[in-house]
Amino acid sequence: MPEISELWKSVNLRERWETAPTWVRMIVSGILLAIAIYLPFLNVLPFAYIRTDLSTGGSDWSGVLTTIVIYMIVATGLNVVIGMAGLLDLGYVGFYAIGAYSLALFGSPDSPVTHWFADKFGLSEGWSVPFVACVPIAIAIALAAGVVLGAPTLRLRGDYLAIVTMGFGEIIRIISRNANGLTNGPNGITNVPTPPGPKDPDTGQPFFNPIDGYRWYWLCLAVLILLIWLVRRLEYSRVGRSWLAIREDEDAAAVMGVSGFKYKLWAFAIGAAVGAIAGLLFGSKQTFVEPTGFALNLSFLFVAMVVIGGSGNMVGALFGAFLITYLPERFRGLSDWRPFCFGVALVLVMILRPQGLIPNRRRARELEDRRLEAEEVATDD
Amino acid sequence: MTDTLESQAGEVLLEVDHVTLRFGGVVALNDVDFHIKKGEILGLIGPNGAGKTTCFNAMTGVYRPTEGEIRFDGQQISGRKPHHITALGIARTFQNIRLFPEMTALENVMVGTDARHKTSVLGALFKVWPRVRVDDVDLPRNRVKRAFSQTFGVSRHYAEERAGRRVAMGLLRFVGVADRANELAKNLPYGYQRRLEIARAMATEPKLLCLDEPAAGFNPAEKEELMGLIRKIRDRGLTVLLIEHDMRLVMGVTDRIVVLEFGTKIADGVPSEVARNPKVIAAYLGEPDDAA
Amino acid sequence: MNFHELFAHFGDITVDGLTKGSIYALVALGYTLVYGVLKLINFAHSEVFMVGTWTVLGAYSLVGADEGSGVGILIIATVLGFLLAPLASAGTALAVERIAYRPLRRKNAPPLIFLITAIGCSLVLTETFGQALHAIFGPPFGRAAVSIPSLIPEKEWVNLSWIAISNTQILVIVAAIVMMVALDAFVNRSRLGRGVRAVAQDPDTAALMGVNQDRVIMLIFVLGGAMAGIAAMLYTIRYDITKFDIGFLIGVKAFTAAVLGGIGNLRGALVGGLVLGVVEVYSSTLFSSNWEDVTAFVVLVLVLMFRPTGILGESLAKARA
Ligand SMILES: Nc1ncnc2c1ncn2[C@@H]1O[C@H](COP(=O)(O)OP(=O)(O)OP(=O)(O)O)[C@@H](O)[C@H]1O
Ligand SMILES: [Mg+2]
Numbered sequence: 001m002p003e004i005s006e007l008w009k010s011v012n013l014r015e016r017w018e019t020a021p022t023w024v025r026m027i028v029s030g031i032l033l034a035i036a037i038y039l040p041f042l043n044v045l046p047f048a049y050i051r052t053d054l055s056t057g058g059s060d061w062s063g064v065l066t067t068i069v070i071y072m073i074v075a076t077g078l079n080v081v082i083g084m085a086g087l088l089d090l091g092y093v094g095f096y097a098i099g100a101y102s103l104a105l106f107g108s109p110d111s112p113v114t115h116w117f118a119d120k121f122g123l124s125e126g127w128s129v130p131f132v133a134c135v136p137i138a139i140a141i142a143l144a145a146g147v148v149l150g151a152p153t154l155r156l157r158g159d160y161l162a163i164v165t166m167g168f169g170e171i172i173r174i175i176s177r178n179a180n181g182l183t184n185g186p187n188g189i190t191n192v193p194t195p196p197g198p199k200d201p202d203t204g205q206p207f208f209n210p211i212d213g214y215r216w217y218w219l220c221l222a223v224l225i226l227l228i229w230l231v232r233r234l235e236y237s238r239v240g241r242s243w244l245a246i247r248e249d250e251d252a253a254a255v256m257g258v259s260g261f262k263y264k265l266w267a268f269a270i271g272a273a274v275g276a277i278a279g280l281l282f283g284s285k286q287t288f289v290e291p292t293g294f295a296l297n298l299s300f301l302f303v304a305m306v307v308i309g310g311s312g313n314m315v316g317a318l319f320g321a322f323l324i325t326y327l328p329e330r331f332r333g334l335s336d337w338r339p340f341c342f343g344v345a346l347v348l349v350m351i352l353r354p355q356g357l358i359p360n361r362r363r364a365r366e367l368e369d370r371r372l373e374a375e376e377v378a379t380d381d
Numbered sequence: 382m383t384d385t386l387e388s389q390a391g392e393v394l395l396e397v398d399h400v401t402l403r404f405g406g407v408v409a410l411n412d413v414d415f416h417i418k419k420g421e422i423l424g425l426i427g428p429n430g431a432g433k434t435t436c437f438n439a440m441t442g443v444y445r446p447t448e449g450e451i452r453f454d455g456q457q458i459s460g461r462k463p464h465h466i467t468a469l470g471i472a473r474t475f476q477n478i479r480l481f482p483e484m485t486a487l488e489n490v491m492v493g494t495d496a497r498h499k500t501s502v503l504g505a506l507f508k509v510w511p512r513v514r515v516d517d518v519d520l521p522r523n524r525v526k527r528a529f530s531q532t533f534g535v536s537r538h539y540a541e542e543r544a545g546r547r548v549a550m551g552l553l554r555f556v557g558v559a560d561r562a563n564e565l566a567k568n569l570p571y572g573y574q575r576r577l578e579i580a581r582a583m584a585t586e587p588k589l590l591c592l593d594e595p596a597a598g599f600n601p602a603e604k605e606e607l608m609g610l611i612r613k614i615r616d617r618g619l620t621v622l623l624i625e626h627d628m629r630l631v632m633g634v635t636d637r638i639v640v641l642e643f644g645t646k647i648a649d650g651v652p653s654e655v656a657r658n659p660k661v662i663a664a665y666l667g668e669p670d671d672a673a
Numbered sequence: 674m675n676f677h678e679l680f681a682h683f684g685d686i687t688v689d690g691l692t693k694g695s696i697y698a699l700v701a702l703g704y705t706l707v708y709g710v711l712k713l714i715n716f717a718h719s720e721v722f723m724v725g726t727w728t729v730l731g732a733y734s735l736v737g738a739d740e741g742s743g744v745g746i747l748i749i750a751t752v753l754g755f756l757l758a759p760l761a762s763a764g765t766a767l768a769v770e771r772i773a774y775r776p777l778r779r780k781n782a783p784p785l786i787f788l789i790t791a792i793g794c795s796l797v798l799t800e801t802f803g804q805a806l807h808a809i810f811g812p813p814f815g816r817a818a819v820s821i822p823s824l825i826p827e828k829e830w831v832n833l834s835w836i837a838i839s840n841t842q843i844l845v846i847v848a849a850i851v852m853m854v855a856l857d858a859f860v861n862r863s864r865l866g867r868g869v870r871a872v873a874q875d876p877d878t879a880a881l882m883g884v885n886q887d888r889v890i891m892l893i894f895v896l897g898g899a900m901a902g903i904a905a906m907l908y909t910i911r912y913d914i915t916k917f918d919i920g921f922l923i924g925v926k927a928f929t930a931a932v933l934g935g936i937g938n939l940r941g942a943l944v945g946g947l948v949l950g951v952v953e954v955y956s957s958t959l960f961s962s963n964w965e966d967v968t969a970f971v972v973l974v975l976v977l978m979f980r981p982t983g984i985l986g987e988s989l990a991k992a993r994a
Contacts, residue, residue, distance in 0.1 A: 088785055090792075152978050159714045159788055160977055163928060167970030170925075178963040230506055237505035237538060238495045238545075241484070245492045248481035255441055257467035257496025257585050266502050296921070300792055307789050340800035346793025351776045354786045 036221060039065055040214035052329045059329050062213025066285060068325045069220040070278050075305045075321035076227050076314065077274025082303065083312035084240065085267035086247030087154070088162040091169030092302045094149075095142050095272040097294035099279025100192075101176060101183060102138035104289045107131055107193035112181055131193040131284070138280045139273045146272030147265060154264045169299050177291040188290025192283050195219065208284070216285050223281065227274055228314065234270070235314075243267055247312075297339055304342045308349050310356025319358050392419045394589055394620050395440070395471075400449035400459070402432075402439055402644075409435040410446070411644040417589065422611065422621045424635035424652070426628070428664055431641040433624045434476055437591050441473050442466045454588070467496055472587035474578040476594045476624075482567035486558055486577050489566050490549035493584025498541040508536045519543040552580040556610065572603060576610070583614070590614060591622040596630065608634045628665065632656060640664065679958045684836030686954050692842045692911060694950020695849030699904035700927035701934070701942035702856060703766070703897030709873045709937035710893050713774075713784065716791030719924020720798035721766045721898050725905025726915035727802060728761035729754045730813065730821050740822050747824045754909070759902030766898030767891060769794050775887075795920075803917030818916040821909045845907045852903055853943050856896065860939060869893060873937070922966060926953075929973040935983030944984055 017025070040062045042048055053061045074096065081089045105113040106129040114128045129137065153164045176183045183189065197207025197215075208215050234240050242263040245253035250260050283289045301324060309320020328338045349356065395417040402410040409432045417423045425433050438444045440451055442463035451459040458466050472493075481489050504510065512534035519540065520527050553559040556576040561569055566577060575595055582590055592611070596604045604627065611634055615621055625631045631638060632652040640648040640661050648658045655661055679686065700722050707715040733739075738750030773790045806814035813819040831838040860866035871879035872889045880886055908923075909915065926949060934945025952972060957965035976983065 086785070088788060152974065156977055156981070159784055160932070160981070162788055163714065163925070164970075164974055164977060167925070167973055171967055171970055174964070174967055178961075233508065234502065234505050238498055238500045238541070239502050239505045241488060241492050241495060244484055244488070245481050248483055249479050251443065251463075252475065252479040252481070253492065254463035255443070255467060255473055256492050256581060257464045258492065259462070259464045270502070297796075300796060303789065303792065336804055337800075339796050340804050343793045343796030343798075343800055347773055347790055347797065350782075350786050350790040350793065351773065354777075354780070354782055 033225075037218065040217055050330070052326075060213055062217050064326070064329045065217045066213060066220050067329075068322055069217060069224050070281050070285075071302075071305065071321040071325045072318050073220070073224050073227060073278040073281070074275060074302050075309070075317040076224065076231055077271045077278065078302050078306050079311065079314060079317040080231060080234075080243075080274070081267050081271035082306050083314075083317060084235065084243040084247065085264055086158075086243075087264060087267060088158060088303070089165045089268070089271065090162045090299050090303065091149070091165035091167065091172075092271070092275055093294050093296065093299040094165075094169040094172035095145065095275030096279035096282070096298070096302075097169075097172050097176060098142050098145055098272075099138050099276030099281075100283030100289045100293070101189075101279075102141045102276065103131075103134045103280045103283050104189040104192045105183070106137055107134040108189050108191045110184075110191045111189045112184060128193065131195050134193065135277075135280065138276050142272040142276030143269045146269035149272075150265045150268035154261060154268065166296065166299065169294075169296055173291055173294050173296070176294065183291075186291060188288055190288050192287045192289060194284050194287065216281075220281055223277065227277070231270075231274075231314070239263065239266065301339075301342060304346050308345055308356060310358040313356070313358060316356050316358035320356070323357075393417070394419045394454060395622075396450075396452040397436070397440070398450045398452065400436075400439060400446045400451060402435060402444060403447045408644050410439065412449070413641065413644070413646050414449075415639045415646060415649055417620060417622055419588075419620055420615065420618070421636040422615050422623060422634060424631040424638040425622060425624045425641065426626070426631055426638060427641035430643075432644040433641055434593055435644075436641070437473055437593055437622075437624070440466075440591065441471055464496075467585050467587075470586070470588035471591065472582035472585045472589070473591040474575075474582050474593055474595060476597065478574050478578055480566040480574060480577060480581070483565060485563050485565055486553060486569060486573075487546070487549055487562040489577060490552055490581050490584045491545050493581040494545040494548050496585040498545060500538045500541050504536065504538045508538050511537050513537050513540045515540045515543065519547075549580075549584060552583055553577075555583075555613075556580045571598060575599075576607075579610070579614075583619070587619065589620045589622060591624075593624045594626065595623070596625060596627065604630055628656070675959055679955060682958075684833075686958055687951060688836065688838050688842055690951035690954035691947055692845045692950070693953065694930070694947035695846045696904045696908050696911075696946075697923070697927045697930045697950055698943045698946025699849050699852060699900045699907070700923060701931040701946050702853070702900040702939065704928050704931040705934075705936055705939060705942045706869075706893040706897040708931070710869065710876075710890065711774075711778075713787050714791070714928070715766075715769075715894075715897075716788060716924075717769045717773075717794040717798065718766070718897065718901065719920035719927070720795050721762045721769070721920075722901040722905050722908075722923055722927075723802065723915070723917070723920030724765045724798065725758040725762040725902040726821070726909050726919060728758045728902070729906055729909045730819065730915060732757045733822055733824070738822060738824055740824070740826075742824075751824055754906045755903070758906040759899035762902030762905060763895045763898035765798070766894040766901070770891060770894040778890075799917050799920070814917075816917055818914055821913050821915055823910070823913045825910055841911050845911050848903065848907055850943070852900060853939070856900065857939050859896075865889075865892060922969075925973075926969045929969045929976075931983075932973060932981075933976050933983055935985040938983065938985050941983055941985040948984070 020028075042051065051061045052059045052064045074092070077095075078089065078092050081087050081092070105111045108114065109126040109128040111128075117123060118125065118127045149165065149168050153161055156164065177186055179185070194206050194208040199206055200209075205211070208219065242253070242258045245256065245258050246260050246263055254260050282293075286293075305320040305324050306317045307320070308323065309318065310316025324342065328335045328341070334341070393416045397413055397415050399412050399414045400410055401408070401412050411432075413432070413436065415423075425436065427433055435444065439446050439459065440453075442458070442461055442465070445460040449459070450457055453466070453469055453471060456469065458469065458471075481492065484492070513536075514534050515530075520530050520535070521539075550559060550562065553562050556579050558569070558573050558577050558580060561573060566574065569577060575598075579590075579592065579595060582592075595611075596607050599607060608630055611621055611623065623631070623635060635652055637650065638648070638652050638655045639646060640655060640658070642660075642664045647660045647664060648655050650658075700718070703718045703721065704715060707713060707718070732753040733750050736746055736750045736753060738746050742750070769791075773794050774787065777787055777790060802814055803816045807816070825841055825844070828840045829837050830840050830843060860869055868879070868884045868889050869892060871882065871884050872886055876886060879889075927946070930945035930949045931942050932945070933949055934941025934943065949969060949972060953965055953968045956968045
């Protein structure tokens with residue numbers, strides 16, 4: 001192991017990347033993007049071994065890619081909350097569910113909400129809000145939920161916050177299961193709308209359909225890239241600096257004029273909105289939402305993605321999302337073992353490599369320093 | 382000497398008005414009453430545990446006084462949030478250095494400059510609105526972007542980011558940390574960290590700068606240098622409140638001194654007076670001159 | 674809102690709430706002990722309880738006890754349950770401490786890392802019963818709920834017009850209170866207990882005074898685990914069921930109880946547990962049992978917002994600055 005890590009260090013990809021001229025970076029990014037776009041059609045051996053549908057019974061490859069990208073979106077959002085602002089949110093699945101349910105409630109002609117609107121205002125049978133209008137509605141609801149959850153709780157100590165947010169995630173799920181009049185309860189909501197697009201002239205299938213899975217993948221990939229770009233902008237601005245400062249030392253940040261509460265709330269709200277977008281894509285792709293899709297374990301999985309990859313570092317979080325989604329799909333027989341494996345991975349990573357697999361360079365140093373500090377104290381005794 | 386000082390800086394900047402602060406049974410500040418005038422360097426001294434840091438904490442909103450009021454620039458500030466107080470114009474350093482360890486020196490100072498900035502989340506996200514004009518030096522290098530910015534102005538985010546960076550670098554140069562601007566605060570040598578804290582505090586553009594034992598752990602030469610820096614800070618138009626243990630140093634740099642002991646003020650006057658005050662001598666008797 | 678139901682059966686409902694609350698209280702002790710000393714939410718404690726319930730099942734099948742077994746076997750099985758469940762739970766708690774937390778303490782890791790590790794441990798433990806053991810032994814392990822033979826048949830001991838109390842309810846409440854009193858006495862009177870309080874108050878000074886910190890930490894995990902084991906035994910007697918993820922909700926509720934009473938405060942755990950149990954049954958009578966699980970979370974948020982130090986205040990060591 002040490003040799004490998006030495007070798008890795010000597011390659012020093014990160015520094016090379018950071019010091020490379022702009023044109024090199026643009027070309028490399030372009031190539032990576034092209035590969036990402038091409039992935040659903042990858043059929044050249046030996047590369048095709050990464051596909052998940054080689055053996056019979058394997059999952060649809062485009063579907064898996066889409067799930068990976070949706071979870072990468074989740075990781076991007078949660079990384080803002082956990083990695084940058086340093087708030088442990090164990091109820092992130094709640095926002096994911098809010099995104100999916102907002103789309104279903106307003107966009108599906110089968111939902112109690114659209115029925116209610118139709119009755120109330122005498123709209124035609126089968127009326128529903130168009131997909132495009134559902135997106136801002138879902139984001140607005142998630143932002144509001146983020147603020148409603150954050151405003152009373154963000155003043156709490158970190159570990160209390162974790163438990164309270166976990167409660168929030170459960171409450172959302174319990175509401176979706178029990179509020180029959182609102183969410184159809186355990187039956188879920190069918191006919192969740194898909195994004196608009198030209199219908200297939202022969203079959204009349206919508207543009208985004210389960211058969212042409214690559215379209216979903218491309219859509220989600222585009223959304224992911226857009227979101228990463230936006231989050232990057234925040235990271236390297238007054239806002240991102242405030243988040244880091246709060247994470248590092250909240251009291252000192254306050255004395256330097258950073259309103260801890262305001263920026264934590266923003267981190268929460270932004271995280272919520274991104275989570276909702278991911279949930280919305282998920283719901284739309286499934287065309288069906290039900291409460292069991294939003295169990296608490298999913299929250300732990302989300303946290304695991306960010307933390308195993310390397311919290312605070314976007315590349316790390318994305319890598320974590322990839323690992324945690326892809327591996328169980330590729331090795332299908334293992335999928336029942338998925339939660340068990342996260343558990344083991346979480347414990348091992350935290351004990352052996354608390355900074356994550358691809359750590360934020362800064363974070364790694366801090367942890368190293370804390371360890372040295374501890375050693376000094378130990379030798380002092 | 383007193384007369385000339387008062388005539389040049391008569392106005393009161395900060396007033397600590399009979400402040401008492403208790404932690405459970407411990408009376409950390411007992412009816413403490415003093416003021417700071419604009420443009421002066423006031424020393425706050427006293428033996429360990431006298432309540433000096435607590436006094437800072439009360440002034441900067443970390444603690445709320447149990448009794449009494451603190452007024453800054455005529456406004457009552459006791460009990461207000463720390464970031465409000467910073468906005469009004471008080472900045473401080475910490476006795477036990479509290480930088481943002483994982484951020485670079487430059488970023489640390491930029492957090493300070495951000496206190497005066499207005500970029501919002503939306504502004505940083507879209508970098509479109511509001512637009513402002515900037516001087517030629519701050520315009521983008523790229524020719525197309527430059528022409529565009531000259532006609533339509535630049536986004537406030539961009540302008541503030543440029544200005545913040547420029548101001549922050551200037552401050553780093555001022556305190557002498559510029560050569561390691563891009564290193565993580567955690568990895569800077571001790572002396573740099575102390576001075577970086579001062580730069581960070583100054584970046585919030587305070588009227589009053591409170592320094593909590595900025596020379597702690599320095600050798601005599603370094604201390605002397607730091608006192609020079611403090612004078613330069615005053616010459617920039619800032620008022621300075623300085624906590625320091627080393628009597629000799631305090632005498633050299635301050636215009637006036639307030640002495641605390643066991644949370645009570647025991648003396649308040651020009652250095653020469655205070656040095657002769659029997660109560661102060663008694664309080665400091667046996668107190669080692671920590672010149673090490 | 675079903676007020677009629679609530680008032681008509683007020684006595685019964687209250688006793689039911691106290692029974693539940695006693696179990697919460699016993700589990701809450703584990704959170705409180707660990708938090709009091711390490712300032713750490715031992716997220717895996719819920720699984721310590723879960724392991725206890727499975728151990729009871731194991732103990733019963735070991736002696737072949739069933740609902741129809743003879744009195745001798747029933748007594749042996751019950752005693753065995755009361756012995757083995759706390760042993761297994763304490764062992765689990767200790768294992769978590771040694772395997773997961775101790776290396777982190779050595780590295781002086783920040784609290785977030787502890788919490789995430791604890792979540793990991795919790796997943797490993799639930800999945801061990803839900804998946805790993807199922808893959809090896811098959812049922813009863815797995816993701817389905819398993820019923821546990823009810824060795825002590827439910828009998829009403831008090832039956833007045835306004836209140837009815839059953840034997841198991843009395844057993845649970847009395848056993849819980851006895852255990853709490855014993856633990857309280859142990860921590861406040863014994864020499865080991867003094868060590869616990871010393872470390873809770875000021876770990877560094879305690880170390881200087883020659884208190885072995887690691888021993889104290891092991892002790893609190895063992896004590897908390899044993900209490901969770903007793904709680905598990907009482908739970909199976911009362912509710913006759915277990916499941917791989919049974920710990921989660923009880924854990925959250927017990928944690929809420931600990932915070933409600935004042936985390937770090939042993940007596941607070943009792944008060945918090947009883948209050949929470951009662952509030953929960955009242956609310957589930959008023960609304961519907963579907964919403965019962967929401968109660969704990971809402972109570973938790975309200976307490977943290979308005980009285981974050983809980984009803985009795987936070988303090989394992991009487992005076993903590
Ligand atoms: N948060 C707190 N809780 C309880 N007591 C406190 C707290 N902060 C300070 N004190 C007490 O208040 C008194 C004054 O402390 P303070 O830190 O202000 O002293 P100081 O004058 O800055 O001393 P030093 O020269 O050592 O920095 C001390 O007795 C200290 O123990
Ligand atoms: Mg001090």
